[in-house]
Amino acid sequence: xxxxxxxxxxxxxxxxxxxxxxxxxxxxxxxxxxxxxxxxxxxxxxxxxxxx
Numbered sequence: 001x002x003x004x005x006x007x008x009x010x011x012x013x014x015x016x017x018x019x020x021x022x023x024x025x026x027x028x029x030x031x032x033x034x035x036x037x038x039x040x041x042x043x044x045x046x047x048x049x050x051x052x
Contacts, residue, residue, distance in 0.1 A: 009045035
């Protein structure tokens with residue numbers, strides 16, 4: 001299941017984080033990072049998914 005989440009996180013980072021942690025602070029941080037730059041959003045999303 002984590003493999004699918006990582007693929008989704010690469011395509012749409014906030015969705016991957018939402019699937020992992022829901023509407024937590026990590027979700028909102030990821031939205032901010034994705035708006036500031038797509039690559040930081042991807043890195044953060046993969047980090048959140050791999051951490052759990």
